[in-house]
């Protein structure tokens with residue numbers, strides 16, 4: 001059997017780097033993308049030493065530029081759209097530049113990457129696209145409007161795409177992490193306005209959520225090694241605690257915090273739906 005090939009974005013840090021090294025340990029091939037080989041020299045060295053290849057790709061590049069980088073890859077078994085970050089701020093004060101950067105990085109870049117990988121997967125007759133989203137898409141907290149919107153866009157596109165490509169043997173899996181101990185909060189602090197600048201009328205609840213995120217850094221409940229293990233199992237179907245989920249779930253939930261939030265949100269949604277059956281049906285033509 002040919003060696004499976006993975007394309008993993010955002011491999012310079014966090015979940016992307018841990019997943020890249022895990023996949024390489026399994027003897028699979030990885031093409032790992034980082035924004036800058038120079039800036040991420042340590043990660044690049046680790047990946048290349050473990051047998052992986054590294055390319056430079058920024059999620060803010062144009063559709064054409066991303067296509068030019070992905071199209072030369074002759075075989076892609078697994079595409080993992082992992083690169084991403086969050087801005088935390090009150091919705092009212094987010095600038096146009098910040099809003100566009102958030103949506104471009106977390107939605108348009110992954111979209112263009114999928115579009116470039118799909119012809120390869122279609123011609124192979126198989127492939128799995130893994131889109132790393134966030135519980136924030138399903139249960140958006142205050143201060144997370146743009147981050148949640150970017151991940152919700154990715155999730156909606158993923159669900160539609162899954163229905164378009166199933167007949168070509170291509171699967172799409174959405175990953176829903178809770179809080180994981182990566183560089184995420186540190187990157188978030190860099191990308192977000194200074195908490196001191198939060199207008200007083202938004203201190204409750206925006207300021208409270210921002211301060212909570214910043215103080216959790218290094219103490220998050222999620223273990224990245226375990227998180228990527230579940231991703232590996234759920235996409236390859238190879239045993240472990242999530243192997244049985246392969247092909248059976250559209251969303252892979254990672255972390256007890258994410259699972260609890262999604263359950264609470266789903267129950268709220270179903271209760272609201274039940275309350276509205278009569279009112280919703282009342283808008284139909286009576287013929």
Ligand SMILES: NC(=O)c1ccc[n+]([C@@H]2O[C@H](COP(=O)([O-])OP(=O)(O)OC[C@H]3O[C@@H](n4cnc5c(N)ncnc54)[C@H](OP(=O)(O)O)[C@@H]3O)[C@@H](O)[C@H]2O)c1
Nearest residue numbers: 010012013014015058059082083084134179180182183184
């Ligand atoms: N950790 C969590 O609590 C958590 C929770 C829910 C969802 N997630 C999602 O999980 C994914 C991985 O995050 P992480 O926790 O591993 O955070 P991380 O340690 O900060 O890693 C994020 C990765 O994304 C890359 N990246 C950021 N902006 C990019 C851009 N414009 N172009 C290309 N790469 C870019 C970073 O590259 P640089 O090193 O160059 O910055 C880094 O490799 C993200 O999509 C995140 O939204 C994380």
